[in-house]
Amino acid sequence: MKKAIVQIKDLKKVIRGKEIIKGLTFDIYPGEVFGFLGPNGAGKTTTIRMMVGLTSVSAGDITIDGNSIQKNFEKAVAKVGAIVENPDMYKFLSGYQNLKQYARMVGATESRINEIVKLVGLENAIHNKVKTYSLGMRQRLGLAQALLHQPSVLILDEPTNGLDPAGIRELRDYLRKLAREEDIAVIVSSHLLSEMELMCDRIGIIEQGKLVKVEDMNEFIHGDNQETPVIFQVEPLDLAERHVREQFPNSKVAIKDNGLVLSINREDISEVSSFLLHNGVRLYGIQSKAKSLEDRFLEVTAQ
């Protein structure tokens, strides 16, 4: 196991006596894309703000590459590139002038700016004023400023916001490449669950300021819960339902779209089919419905 680059320990945030973040503990490792999920108002952005020092930490700590964001802010944040919510830039300056502003603060060279501009595909518009940019272009510029100083940790809050499908795909591939090839830890927060499913290696779900789950994406979707909904196209439906309810009283049974839906393990599919056939039910088709991140997310957060 690699050494964690970001360590969050019992992190709390109290605003006006109200606990917004109630003790988060998790680590993020180099080379992974970590998805930060949660309903609106769960505390995702607040946590991200604490990670980059925009908001103070009430209790606990965040360390980045061993440096505490509270005690050693400059050293800790030097390793971080981020977009927090919208990539707000100086609209009266050009994209290039904006990047020069940040380059002066982190000591990046002119050739690094040119390199990064090429990388995010803004060569043609970089000398135009930012007020002429589309949201997608501003996202790209935001990504450019975040990567300017070659950070070890990249934090992106809703990065696909405003990108077209091609742009989203490009970003996804690029983030994965950054993680794989440059060993950067990428932290992404988003509401777009289908997007996160394709993008992330690991996810953390936060709800009402508490961490509900931190898990590998595959394990999370398919992991501990082996039961998946299976649809049996049968006739007659009512007879089949009655028999099944008697035979498998512990399974969830429902009727949906003229099919009998059972939540069962993979191994039980054959047993159920043969039971139905033996009881005079005609079977026309069996469909196993794979779960998506969305299903699992709603399951976990509904508890």
Add this chain to the structure above:
Amino acid sequence: MFFKLIHNENIKTSFRLSTWIMLGLLVVVVLLNTFVGGYKQPADGQADLKKGIEKNTAILNDKEVDEDTKETVQKEIAKSEYLLTHNIKPYTIHTYLNDEQGAIIFFSAFFGIIIAANSVASEFSTGTIKLLLIRPIHRLKILLSKYVSALISTAFLLLLGVLLSLIAGGLLLGFEGITAPHAVMQGDHLVKETFLYTWGKNFLLSLILPFFVITFTFMISTVFRSNGLAIGLSMAAYFGSNIATIFMLKYTWVKYTPFVHTEYLSSGEALIKGMTTSFSSIVLGAYFILFLAIAMITFKKRDVAI
């Protein structure tokens, strides 16, 4: 690093449209005063002085004129006589530059207030503060670079106004008057002094109030993150301070308010008894430190949630 931060701030200021409007306005005002102000160098200044004395003597002998006017006239006569006996030539450019001084300081202070008010507040209102504060730079360095940059911008405007009026005035009225001697009151008698020296000294002393108000603006902008509020309060302080101070003169605590001291230090006029330069400097210094400390503490502690 700190200079790079100041450079960044200067760039932001120089690319704002409002900066160029201010700059244009300053140039227009200075030049307007030059060419429609009706300034003209007299052909024979000495003769004019003599005529002036005769006219003023007539006023002194007039029984209908009140005592106050007579006192002013008396002073004018004394000055004219002093100039004549010391063979000092009167120059119109002196009047011109004194008028310009007021205009330049007025506009530069106004612009300085706007720049200082926007400096911090606009970063919050546009959301750009986020990408500014996630750099590996201490927050106080960023704040101080903004303050210094606002002062530099104001100084730049002042310098532009000064150079412009010296050149325009010189072209119109001749350059020799700028470095010629003139008469100034020192205590209760007149002395001879180089005009540029007196003018420069007055100019610098008159900057105490703008400097003080701009620092105040900067604090309000940082604490309330609202440029409107910062501009409003600062304008009120800048223009209303004298009137407000006059109303407060009957209270003893007025000696701890800032504007009796800015007035005393810049013009030497003591509004209350027992004013000294050192006491005024201490009181103003204390306000200055207080303003900056409040700005720094709130900026350092602020949770950025936009």
